[in-house]
Amino acid sequence: MKTVHRILSLVGLWSLLAVGQADDAFSKAFRTSLLKSLDEASGKLVSLADAIPEDKYDWRPMDGVNSVRELLVHVTETNYSLAERLGARTPTGIDRGNMDPAMKTKAQAIAATKEGIGYIRKVLAEIPAEELLPEVNVFGSNLPKLRIAMLPVDHAHEHLGQLIAYARMNHIVPPWSR
Numbered sequence: 001m002k003t004v005h006r007i008l009s010l011v012g013l014w015s016l017l018a019v020g021q022a023d024d025a026f027s028k029a030f031r032t033s034l035l036k037s038l039d040e041a042s043g044k045l046v047s048l049a050d051a052i053p054e055d056k057y058d059w060r061p062m063d064g065v066n067s068v069r070e071l072l073v074h075v076t077e078t079n080y081s082l083a084e085r086l087g088a089r090t091p092t093g094i095d096r097g098n099m100d101p102a103m104k105t106k107a108q109a110i111a112a113t114k115e116g117i118g119y120i121r122k123v124l125a126e127i128p129a130e131e132l133l134p135e136v137n138v139f140g141s142n143l144p145k146l147r148i149a150m151l152p153v154d155h156a157h158e159h160l161g162q163l164i165a166y167a168r169m170n171h172i173v174p175p176w177s178r
Helices: 002-051 068-085 106-126 146-169
Strands: 135-138 141-144
Touching: 002 068, 002 106, 002 146, 068 106, 068 146, 106 146, 135 146, 141 146
Parallel strands: none
Antiparallel strands: 135 141
């Protein structure tokens, strides 16, 4: 009987280890996929922002919506805000709630946008998986903190689409479409 218990204990332990390995593999695959999606959407957003002439940075399709430059300010501020919601501290010298003055020219806007993308990417790459499991309030719903980690990708895609529309309205072809 002791032998059967030992065998069952070993099988149980092996099962737990196998599940742990699967969880680790999933966690690694998920993080890799998350960062790849962020890189793709953000990379396109920056390359399109670079393709838009500076004289179009204050262009907006109508009153009441962001200009090209304001869109980049919004994306940058949001990346820092989401990093804070994930527990990171905004780097010294960054006033995440007031990025506009630091992003007046095309060069400044692109540089700050890249810096904000790099920062949220670093946070997403380094945050321990277990810190993403507790539930927090996300826009009125209790969800795992993991949902906050996914928002920079969603947000980059959303505003990439907006920037594509702005570019097309100004007869600018996205670089990856040429």
